[in-house]
Amino acid sequence: MRILVLGGTRFLSREVAAQGVARGWDVTCACRGQSGAVPHGATHLPWDRAQEAPPEVADGGWDAVVDVARLPSQVRSAVAATAEAHWVFVSTVSVYADNSSPLMEPLLDPVTDDVDLAVDPEAYGGMKVACEQAVAAGAASSVVVRPGLIVGPGDPTGRFAxxxxxxxxxxxxxxxxxxxxxxxVIDVRDLAAWILVLAERRTTGVLDAVGTxxxxxxxxxxxxxxxxxxxxxxxxxxxxxxxxxxxxxxxxxxxxxxxxxxxxxxxxAHDAGPALAAGLVLRxxxxxxxxxxxxxxxxxxxxxxxxxxxxxxxx
CATH class of the missing domain: 3.90.25 (UDP-galactose 4-epimerase; domain 1)
Structure with missing residues (x-):
């Protein structure tokens, strides 16, 4: 597998890249590289996603792309450059409008502009909805995973630790x-391993990425x-x-x-059943x-x- 990880220096995206390397895959991490180093064995492709995608992104011949971005403009440009690849987009359960219910509906209205979360943190879920829509409209095939609370080593938030x-x-x-x-909760290592399974199997659809x-x-x-x-x-x-x-x-x-x-x-309190049926393994x-x-x-x-x-x- 030849896989492009958009990011690769922090928490989930880094874990995806590291596990991809451990599987013997050809892993490239496209990022600025300012948040840390990419995992040993992965290739760093410098890209500030505020800028146009470099030719190496568009010409990479990727089997799969993994993206965790939240800014719609960045996702739109990345999809346009890699539309032939199978996309695994990491969204969030924050796309759901009704937090009192575990059902996967209704969604928030999409926020198609890039919003500074320091100014308006409530825009996060709506921007992720717009990102999901960009992936579904532009990629040849795709799967959207919507994690709840991701925990484990490397978590910068401390919400579980x-x-x-x-x-x-x-x-x-x-x-x-x-x-x-x-x-x-879902362990970052289990989520990363499952993302690679979805990439390899070219799974499509939308799945909540959650623990029991x-x-x-x-x-x-x-x-x-x-x-x-x-x-x-x-x-x-x-x-x-x-x-x-x-x-x-x-x-x-x-x-x-x-x-x-x-x-x-x-x-x-989301249903983990569909994710487990699609290959998620939880520790x-x-x-x-x-x-x-x-x-x-x-x-x-x-x-x-x-x-x-x-x-x-x-x-």
Whole structure:
């Protein structure tokens, strides 16, 4: 297989390129190269995607192209240059307009212009819809995969890594919301391996790229098992956490994986069945957890967690 990875220096695109090399494929990574080096064994093809595609992109004779981009103009130009290849486009479950439902409809309205997410972060899902449409309209054949929360080594967000690191410290752990809230994650290595399967098989269609949905209490128990933790959980209701100023989902002062309910009941509860039938293989969360102990984390600090727990017990 001769494969073009658009990117190849960070997280998912880098993992795709690395696994492609490990399979013995001819892998080229087209990118600026400013975010890091491409994997050993892959070829770096310099390309600032704000510029026109260089001849090497159009003349590469690619069997498949893998793209994770979010800017519609970049996807349109890349598809135009490589239309004969089989495209695997990595989209997101954020294309769905109704986060309360796990159904794959309706989609957001497409945002066809390139929008700076620092100015308008809400444009992300709509831009991905426009990217999907560009791929479907321009590529000879294509498959769109829509991941939920991607986790594992190399994750720059820390949205999952908080939990292995917190549970490894042991003690009383502040657990958010209801233990029955459904969540799901997918290990970046499993997603990358599946993307290569889809490329090799020239699979077509649209698939949610997600792990098995489970109650958050079960997921955290598996994380604890994976890091050898004997921590205990104190489940604190959403209303109290919000009164205490704890933030949802990610970032400073947050409890990752915690989402407003029922508004986001469907975001981390998509059906993994079609992806599994199409060749996705998932590792247990307990195997992912220890590989996240060195990942960067920005979340609720230990001191702030202790304050919230103390307030809960004193209520």
């Amino acid at each position: 908080h939990w292995p690191q917190r549970l490894a410290r042991g003690g009383e752990v502040l657990a958010p919301g209801s233990p029955d809230d459904v969540v799901q 949905p489970v109650p958050i209490s079960r997921m955290l128990a598996e994380v604890a098992s994976g890091v050898g933790s004997d921590a205990t959980f104190t489940w604190v209701p959403t209303g109290f956490l919000e009164e205490q100023g704890v933030q949802h989902w990610a970032g400073e002062g947050s409890l990752p994986l915690w989402l407003p309910r029922p508004e986001y009941d469907g975001m981390l 247990p969360v307990a195997e992912t957890a220890p590989d996240c102990l060195d990942s960067p984390v920005v979340a609720l600090t230990p001191e702030r967690e202790a304050e919230v727990l103390a307030a809960w017990h004193a209520r």
